[in-house]
Amino acid sequence: xxxxxxxxxxxxxxxxxxxxxxxxxxxxxxxxxxxxxxxxxxxxxxxxxxxxxxxxxxxxxxxxxxxxxxxxxxxxxxxxxxxxxxxxxxxxxxxxxxxxxxxxxxxxxxxxxxxxxxxxxxxxxxxxxxxxxxxxxxxxxxxxxxxxxxxxxxxxxxxxxxxxxxxxxxxxxxxxxxxxxxxxxxxxxxxxxxxxxxxxxxxxxxxxxxxxxxxxxxxxxxxxxxxxxxxxxxxxxxxxxxxxxxxxxxxxxxxxxxxxxxxxxxxxxxxxxxxxxxxxxxxxxxxxxxxxxxxxxxxxxxxxxxxxxxxxxxxxxxxxxxxxxxxxxxxxxxxxxxxxxxxxxxxxxxxxxxxxxxxxxxx
Amino acid sequence: xxxxxxxxxxxxxxxxxxxxxxxxxxxxxxxxxxxxxxxxxxxxxxxxxxxxxxxxxxxxxxxxxxxxxxxxxxxxxxxxxxxxxxxxxxxxxxxxxxxxxxxxxxxxxxxxxxxxxxxxxxxxxxxxxxxxxxxxxxxxxxxxxxxxxxxxxxxxxxxxxxxxxxxxxxxxxxxxxx
Ligand SMILES: Cc1cc2nc3c(=O)[nH]c(=O)nc-3n(C[C@H](O)[C@H](O)[C@H](O)COP(=O)(O)OP(=O)(O)OC[C@H]3O[C@@H](n4cnc5c(N)ncnc54)[C@H](O)[C@@H]3O)c2cc1C
Ligand code: SF4
Ligand code: SF4
Numbered sequence: 001x002x003x004x005x006x007x008x009x010x011x012x013x014x015x016x017x018x019x020x021x022x023x024x025x026x027x028x029x030x031x032x033x034x035x036x037x038x039x040x041x042x043x044x045x046x047x048x049x050x051x052x053x054x055x056x057x058x059x060x061x062x063x064x065x066x067x068x069x070x071x072x073x074x075x076x077x078x079x080x081x082x083x084x085x086x087x088x089x090x091x092x093x094x095x096x097x098x099x100x101x102x103x104x105x106x107x108x109x110x111x112x113x114x115x116x117x118x119x120x121x122x123x124x125x126x127x128x129x130x131x132x133x134x135x136x137x138x139x140x141x142x143x144x145x146x147x148x149x150x151x152x153x154x155x156x157x158x159x160x161x162x163x164x165x166x167x168x169x170x171x172x173x174x175x176x177x178x179x180x181x182x183x184x185x186x187x188x189x190x191x192x193x194x195x196x197x198x199x200x201x202x203x204x205x206x207x208x209x210x211x212x213x214x215x216x217x218x219x220x221x222x223x224x225x226x227x228x229x230x231x232x233x234x235x236x237x238x239x240x241x242x243x244x245x246x247x248x249x250x251x252x253x254x255x256x257x258x259x260x261x262x263x264x265x266x267x268x269x270x271x272x273x274x275x276x277x278x279x280x281x282x283x284x285x286x287x288x289x290x291x292x293x294x295x296x297x298x299x300x301x302x303x304x305x306x307x308x309x310x311x312x313x314x315x316x317x318x319x320x321x322x323x324x325x326x327x328x329x330x331x332x333x334x335x336x337x338x339x340x341x342x343x344x345x346x347x348x349x350x351x352x353x354x355x356x357x358x359x360x361x362x363x
Numbered sequence: 364x365x366x367x368x369x370x371x372x373x374x375x376x377x378x379x380x381x382x383x384x385x386x387x388x389x390x391x392x393x394x395x396x397x398x399x400x401x402x403x404x405x406x407x408x409x410x411x412x413x414x415x416x417x418x419x420x421x422x423x424x425x426x427x428x429x430x431x432x433x434x435x436x437x438x439x440x441x442x443x444x445x446x447x448x449x450x451x452x453x454x455x456x457x458x459x460x461x462x463x464x465x466x467x468x469x470x471x472x473x474x475x476x477x478x479x480x481x482x483x484x485x486x487x488x489x490x491x492x493x494x495x496x497x498x499x500x501x502x503x504x505x506x507x508x509x510x511x512x513x514x515x516x517x518x519x520x521x522x523x524x525x526x527x528x529x530x531x532x533x534x535x536x537x538x539x540x541x
Binding site: 197 | 373374375376377378379405406407408409410411412413414416417418428429430431450451452453454455475476477489490491492493494511512513529530532533535536
């Protein structure tokens with residue numbers, strides 16, 4: 001069997017884009033993913049994406065996912081599915097669990113693109129069945145086609161909260177309200193406008209106080225909060241809901257990068273602890289690259305571009321691309337990335353990413 | 364439940380205010396609307412997005428570089444073809460024809476809920492807050508393949524409500540009711 005030169009851990013937007021670029025340049029690439037099919041979050045994104053029209057904006061996420069898989073096949077990317085990577089050990093050895101056995105594999109270059117995990121929120125009653133992550137809700141309705149309940153409360157008015165609310169309505173559910181502790185809506189106004197037109201109210205400066213019910217959620221108690229996020233007396237309201245979806249942020253799924261010994265930096269704008277990386281997406285460890293949500297929570301479009309950077313850099317490191325060719329290609333990608341990171345929504349990302357480069361220089 | 368927030372606008376309520384809309388370069392003026400069917404672009408934040416610009420064959424929408432700039436609408440170039448409506452991921456583009464009839468205007472909007480209404484159905488026109496403001500008749504439901512599952516629905520509304528009605532009430536039966 002041909003020896004794999006690059007193992008990509010995680011077959012989402014970032015991992016697939018990385019694999020495609022590197023394989024097109026000639027590298028032997030294998031993507032490892034724990035799921036039955038690659039694509040990561042993309043297949044549950046049934047909505048049309050933002051971004052540049054040149055880069056498939058206006059196209060639904062799931063279609064972008066299908067196209068990525070096709071491109072990967074054409075580029076000769078191999079996949080190992082239903083396989084979990086449980087650790088990385090010195091000498092770039094990957095520990096794998098596949099079905100009933102474990103395996104150990106190694107390759108000169110490893111690209112980590114493990115994505116993110118959803119943040120939880122603890123409140124009285126939060127362990128009742130019916131309280132779930134908004135991402136889990138999205139998987140239920142869009143992948144498994146199961147509506148988790150008839151009436152939901154959405155906690156969090158970022159893009160994930162707004163989009164999953166809209167998709168719950170599309171799936172035939174109802175959403176009693178979206179509560180947001182901040183005094184403003186964090187997600188895009190146009191997403192908020194969609195759910196408002198569909199009759200869902202967005203209550204800023206509001207929080208969920210508790211969930212009530214015998215066997216599962218039957219009610220949610222919400223209240224207005226002050227600037228210090230303290231409930232304002234007398235503003236409690238009871239909502240008859242059977243589902244409470246938490247859309248309170250994502251954190252990089254960084255365990256493998258920690259095990260590998262990558263250097264980390266705490267950057268709230270990017271979701272918390274993020275492995276430090278340079279403009280080639282190489283971590284503090286030579287030959288270990290990071291991309292996508294793992295390298296800072298952004299969006300699928302930025303995840304793909306970061307993946308491309310990692311793939312091109314890896315192919316260059318293996319000698320499949322000359323320095324000149326790689327640089328030209330990388331500059332194109334970087335320009336697109338920069339364009340995605342401007343404006344009042346993207347500025348935070350751009351600043352946070354610059355922090356990294358500074359951190360690397362000081363090393 | 365009431366919306367709380369200091370400044371009322373898209374960032375606090377999810378609804379662009381009249382001031383925000385009128386100040387945005389995507390919002391046509393009255394004179395332009397009086398010439399015939401054209402679109403109204405309700406996209407008031409600097410988000411990284413520009414497929415509307417590429418969708419328009421007439422060059423009536425311009426965003427340019429960087430793509431976070433607001434869409435600028437050149438109403439005189441727009442022939443109301445509606446191509447930009449289904450492609451907008453923000454569902455922020457509507458077509459309004461206030462010249463449709465003496466007392467009636469038409470409003471076209473993107474729609475992605477089932478069941479899909481049919482031509483001739485009487486439906487409830489809703490405003491930007493999802494509140495029913497009038498009865499509306501479905502004039503057209505367009506959903507060709509290239510719209511990629513976003514239908515564009517055109518309804519007739521009382522003329523005075525052409526800048527209020529932006530969708531219709533979702534007519535859904537809960538899958539739980541038996
Ligand atoms: C709930 C949710 C909703 C979102 N909604 C939107 C949206 O509407 N629009 C948008 O642009 N972006 C959205 N995003 C963001 C977007 O989906 C992500 O930014 C993008 O998918 C990141 O791609 P990725 O490749 O980094 O991660 P992912 O797509 O998450 O892919 C990571 C993959 O790695 C696998 N994996 C992780 N660890 C291991 C391991 N140890 N072994 C094997 N496999 C592993 C995972 O199972 C997964 O398949 C959303 C994200 C979430 C979580
Ligand atoms: S309706 Fe047609 S002509 Fe007018 S802006 Fe949209 S695409 Fe252009
Ligand atoms: S496509 Fe829609 S959301 Fe995107 S810039 Fe144009 S009007 Fe705004």
